[in-house]
Amino acid sequence: MHLLIINGSPRKSGATAKILTYIHEKLCTMDSELEITHIDLSNYNLKLCVGCMGCYKTGYCFIQDDGVERLRSLIDQCDGLILGSPTYTSNVSGYLKILMDRGYFIFEQLLRNKPCFSVITYENAGGKKAQKILNEFIHYSGGSVSGHYRKKLNHGSEVLNKATEKTIDRKCAQYLVRAKRTMSLSVLEIVMRAIVFHVGLRRHAMKNPVRYKAVIDRWNNKGYTQTR
Template identity: 35%
Template sequence: MKVIGINGSSRKDGNTAIIIGKVFEELNKEDIETELIQLVDYEIQPCQGCFACKGRGNCVFAKDGFAEIFSRMAEADGIILGSPVYSADVSAKMKAFLERGGVVVATNPGLLRHKVGASVAAVRRGGGMTTVDTMNHFMLNKEMIVVGSTYWNIVYGKNIGDVLSDDEGMANMHNLGGNMAWLIKRLDDEQK
């Protein structure tokens, strides 16, 4: 069992990576393997709208990092999408990634069906709900099972590490990880 975390932040190892890491801690306690992919390490071009991905299961353009990341995502049991809020919604790289992924799955139905997903946002003030909503809509529209927690999956902080001071937000990340582990294990038991 494996969960991929996709960090849409422009700051490597920043607040978004920290909160994904908190979710990972709970998954790792349950012997679920985790991998963090930071989009800052990749060039992600926007979708070309060519629909050449139909029947191929991935984007035909492989000069940037999208096809590699999407392949790993399609193989995973669970996916965490994480984004900071820079301007009231997901980051530009996350938006480009979701748009391309959305077209690939729309033209190849079922690629992400029944995968367990969760969205998290690192936010200074506003836009957290819109950001989580954008990522959740991607997952719901792709037949994924979205996991929730005791409150919204938003943690507050501006400078790197500030999120660690949001006790309620960090507790929510731990709870989210526990819920995700529980569901992944139940689905795995069903398939045996």
């Protein structure tokens, strides 16, 4: 099983990064056969989405020099995804938001059937809302929220302690169990995905099949239009 961890914080040694690193190490001790790739989005000079919608027609973004297409390919190929972000104005970080915008996750159902784990850190308020946004993004992209962790921290305070590690250990164990199931989605998630895909995305795309050619081709190749 190949898991991909993405740190959406601009800080490589901040609270979010430390928690993701701990999760990485803990998962490796729980299952030595796991292959885990760990990425810091701050290593990339990510460019903003310009809203041209060309990716829906061609299957790729015309911006080819900032690594987003490579990241998207890694996400498409991984078996599970762990996304982490600090809270910015009750939302995810700018780095992660750019990836969410540029990766055309939702229409292409890039996370379909993938077990995902969301991690949010915050200092004052808005952490719960930020995690809700991230979890909804996972669901709308076809994935399962198989684990989640949210931590309130004062700036510069200790990130990991025995109580925190115990909670993360438990959540990592639960995530691995769910990730290894043949179907990681719950019944509610399956129903939600069917509504999002068949009522929302598919109906909209079929009104303009030329504009959404690459999206429709992917759905057909993956068999998404034949399944719930």
